[in-house]
Amino acid sequence: MKIQPFKVEEWMNAYEDSAIYNIAETCVDPLSIRELFELTATDIEDFTERIFERPLTYGAITGSHSFKTGICKLYRSLKPDNILSTHGAAGANHLVFYALTEPGDHVISVKPTYQQLYSIPESFGAEVQILKLRRESNYLPDLAELKEMIRPDTKLICLNNPNNPTGALIPNEMLRKVVEMAENVGAYVLCDEVYRGLNQNHEYTESVADLYERGISVGSMSKIFSLSGLRLGWIATHNQEVIKACFSHRDYSLISCGILDEAVASEALKNGSAVFNRNLTRIRENLAILDSWIREQPHVSYIKPRAGTTALIHYDFDIPSYDFCKQLLDKTGVFLTPGACFDEEYCFRIGYACATQTLKDGLQKLTEFIDGLSENGVIQ
Ligand SMILES: Cc1ncc(COP(=O)(O)O)c(C=O)c1O
Numbered sequence: 001m002k003i004q005p006f007k008v009e010e011w012m013n014a015y016e017d018s019a020i021y022n023i024a025e026t027c028v029d030p031l032s033i034r035e036l037f038e039l040t041a042t043d044i045e046d047f048t049e050r051i052f053e054r055p056l057t058y059g060a061i062t063g064s065h066s067f068k069t070g071i072c073k074l075y076r077s078l079k080p081d082n083i084l085s086t087h088g089a090a091g092a093n094h095l096v097f098y099a100l101t102e103p104g105d106h107v108i109s110v111k112p113t114y115q116q117l118y119s120i121p122e123s124f125g126a127e128v129q130i131l132k133l134r135r136e137s138n139y140l141p142d143l144a145e146l147k148e149m150i151r152p153d154t155k156l157i158c159l160n161n162p163n164n165p166t167g168a169l170i171p172n173e174m175l176r177k178v179v180e181m182a183e184n185v186g187a188y189v190l191c192d193e194v195y196r197g198l199n200q201n202h203e204y205t206e207s208v209a210d211l212y213e214r215g216i217s218v219g220s221m222s223k224i225f226s227l228s229g230l231r232l233g234w235i236a237t238h239n240q241e242v243i244k245a246c247f248s249h250r251d252y253s254l255i256s257c258g259i260l261d262e263a264v265a266s267e268a269l270k271n272g273s274a275v276f277n278r279n280l281t282r283i284r285e286n287l288a289i290l291d292s293w294i295r296e297q298p299h300v301s302y303i304k305p306r307a308g309t310t311a312l313i314h315y316d317f318d319i320p321s322y323d324f325c326k327q328l329l330d331k332t333g334v335f336l337t338p339g340a341c342f343d344e345e346y347c348f349r350i351g352y353a354c355a356t357q358t359l360k361d362g363l364q365k366l367t368e369f370i371d372g373l374s375e376n377g378v379i380q
Contacts, residue, residue, distance in 0.1 A: 007342075027309070078238070086235060097116075105156070107129070108158065111342070165349040167308045168306065191217055215238075287305060309351055
């Protein structure tokens with residue numbers, strides 16, 4: 001089965017290891033187990049004793065009870081039976097499409113976003129229509145356009161909220177309207193919610209799984225809990241047919257997630273607010289640093305993110321984004337992601353939730369690089 005190359009992952013695979021200042025990452029500064037257990041006040045000896053004595057079986061096939069109970073706390077109305085553990089959110093998105101999409105199905109997906117959300121259904125033969133997120137609309141979906149696109153046979157509407165790469169946050173009212181439109185034709189709404197809760201202000205962001213019976217939320221330990229090395233995510237939905245279909249397909253590709261991963265994740269979830277508060281502080285402080293840098297730079301501009309860990313930053317140099325980012329990496333060791341990975345040009349994605357010093361140093365080097373470009377006069 002053919003599939004488009006995953007541009008952002010190919011870029012990361014090729015160059016990430018040569019970065020000195022990695023400001024391309026989307027996770028909030030990853031935690032070691034020691035740091036995690038300090039934050040969550042977990043007794044390390046007690047934990048290792050429990051884990052060391054435990055036979056390394058497959059564990060609970062659909063996800064351990066403590067893991068699934070912990071995940072339920074992130075939603076208003078879900079029970080452990082509504083959760084299926086997966087190999088990261090990447091595994092969750094893949095599984096939803098694998099279980100639900102058939103050749104010819106009508107699927108609507110936003111763009112720019114994580115490429116899984118349009119390239120996987122396309123690879124399964126679905127007719128994928130793109131709902132473009134535009135800069136002039138603050139990268140929010142245009143509901144009139146969406147209304148035009150929806151058909152009586154629309155199977156699935158795919159959102160990513162908060163959005164990677166733009167940091168846009170769909171307001172709850174707008175999300176409810178999307179759900180209403182989907183409900184009118186019985187379409188599923190798959191919302192990739194891996195950054196949900198990482199908001200710049202204090203508002204609560206609704207999950208599509210709480211708002212709609214056919215809403216499917218995808219989440220992960222990677223971003224909001226800074227534990228991407230666990231490779232643990234989940235599918236959350238009230239719809240038992242979806243859970244059943246995903247479970248049945250999952251038997252062929254996963255069997256179960258790892259019990260060590262689930263045990264560590266359960267500790268993070270037991271005292272989730274400790275990790276969460278650390279991460280909220282990081283994204284808010286770091287965005288303030290990025291925002292004042294943007295204000296000082298005459299050659300760059302952005303729509304300030306309202307949530308998540310990334311921003312899409314436009315520049316006025318006549319240099320395609322792959323070249324811009326490759327030259328920057330070669331000359332300075334600063335690693336960004338080209339906008340072209342999201343089919344956007346003359347821009348790059350920055351991941352600002354890294355260690356604060358890395359962000360500061362990276363921006364300093366980026367300033368020197370940009371100053372060099374403006375001296376050479378390659379303005380658009
Ligand atoms: C929107 C989105 N979905 C899914 C993923 C994959 O996350 P995970 O590490 O949980 O597989 C990413 C990773 O960058 C992402 O940005």
